[in-house]
Amino acid sequence: MQPFALNYARPAAELEIAAVYVYDSGLQLNVLRDGRIAASDHALLRELGTTTSTAGSKTHFDD
Amino acid sequence: MTVLILTNEEDVTADMVVVHLNAAGVPVVRLDPADLTGDVALSGEYAHGTFHGHLSSGGRLVTLSGLRSVWVRRPGGAAARAAAPSPWLAEESGQALYGMLRASDLRWMNHPDAARRARYKPWQLRLAQRCGLPVPATLITTFPQAAREFAARHPDLVVKPVSGAHPQDPPRAVPTSRVAPDADFSAVAFGPTLLQRRVVKRADIRLTAVGGELLAARKPAGADAEVDVRFARSDSPWRPVEVEARVAEGVHAYLRRAGLAYGAFDFAEDTDGTWWFLECNQSGQFGFVEVDTGQPIARSIAEWLATPVPGRPAPSGDTDATMV
Numbered sequence: 578m579q580p581f582a583l584n585y586a587r588p589a590a591e592l593e594i595a596a597v598y599v600y601d602s603g604l605q606l607n608v609l610r611d612g613r614i615a616a617s618d619h620a621l622l623r624e625l626g627t628t629t630s631t632a633g634s635k636t637h638f639d640d
Numbered sequence: 641m642t643v644l645i646l647t648n649e650e651d652v653t654a655d656m657v658v659v660h661l662n663a664a665g666v667p668v669v670r671l672d673p674a675d676l677t678g679d680v681a682l683s684g685e686y687a688h689g690t691f692h693g694h695l696s697s698g699g700r701l702v703t704l705s706g707l708r709s710v711w712v713r714r715p716g717g718a719a720a721r722a723a724a725p726s727p728w729l730a731e732e733s734g735q736a737l738y739g740m741l742r743a744s745d746l747r748w749m750n751h752p753d754a755a756r757r758a759r760y761k762p763w764q765l766r767l768a769q770r771c772g773l774p775v776p777a778t779l780i781t782t783f784p785q786a787a788r789e790f791a792a793r794h795p796d797l798v799v800k801p802v803s804g805a806h807p808q809d810p811p812r813a814v815p816t817s818r819v820a821p822d823a824d825f826s827a828v829a830f831g832p833t834l835l836q837r838r839v840v841k842r843a844d845i846r847l848t849a850v851g852g853e854l855l856a857a858r859k860p861a862g863a864d865a866e867v868d869v870r871f872a873r874s875d876s877p878w879r880p881v882e883v884e885a886r887v888a889e890g891v892h893a894y895l896r897r898a899g900l901a902y903g904a905f906d907f908a909e910d911t912d913g914t915w916w917f918l919e920c921n922q923s924g925q926f927g928f929v930e931v932d933t934g935q936p937i938a939r940s941i942a943e944w945l946a947t948p949v950p951g952r953p954a955p956s957g958d959t960d961a962t963m964v
Contacts, residue, residue: 580827580830581825581833582833582834583807583814584827585799585814585815586807586814587813587814587815588812588813589811589812589813600650602649602699603698603699605670607650614655615655616653616656616659619930622652623928623931623932627652627653628652628656628925628927628928628930629870629928630846630869630925630928
């Protein structure tokens, strides 16, 4: 009884990013532990993949 | 006047835009509707033929008349983190917040009505056709026999979710996948199935549209068998690419008819160089493209959001967000 498309499903990968940066409500930005703004560190964003189009999001499917 | 951003705290892609708004001196209030009725509060009064509303979040207070635009990025469900969340409270909170915002004279990226409609991929495919964008032969069906006949006409097929959503119990991803030549289509009867002729692609294209501005990036297809670029292993970065006039015309028509201020279009470039429309994500990610290409997508979004509302009075000092 499984729909056809689910024959092609695979486990979703979840990003673990909580320890890398934290939201600063005063700045309205996420900051790194050293106080730098996370969004300004493009090398880090590329490494983390947090701005990437990914499948399997729990809350959003507008990738 | 203030830009309102509805998104979650972890949305570092939104941060890329906030940075530009800050640099331009444009006031920003960022909040997650999930934090209603905790850190986020609202009030609106209708009296004597007028309406006055306020929002507060993180110590910032802004009048609704002081907003110039709303960016609906990655908001949580209304009141999802309330002390006593419930479907009823979520509905009440969503109606109050979005209802008052809808009642205000704002620029939306994107308007909720346009966004909701734009999420329907079957609707997207038809609109793309009408706008002159090439669409691969596609079948959406629950008839196994229709699937078999389609597969006979198009032996090289992919399957993908109709909605783009992914099952959560347990969490799984359903990437665009090649259909095996000897596939048994009986299970098509158990759920609407989207089958599409596979485009033999030499590259993936992500075209990010911000207002009337089109920023396209190209990524050469990897050597592996993965169809879905989100899962493909590739060391090739995204690179800027020019948009042909005919494609640009189709994309502009699509945005206009869809009522979208922002759209992230996915195309597959075939061996002849034709861009085949796959989908348009009305809130698609853009950070990964900007990081690779250096294209000023975040700045373009910030500039669009910062544009004054036509016909609204010039900003005055009392319409910006204030700390409370």
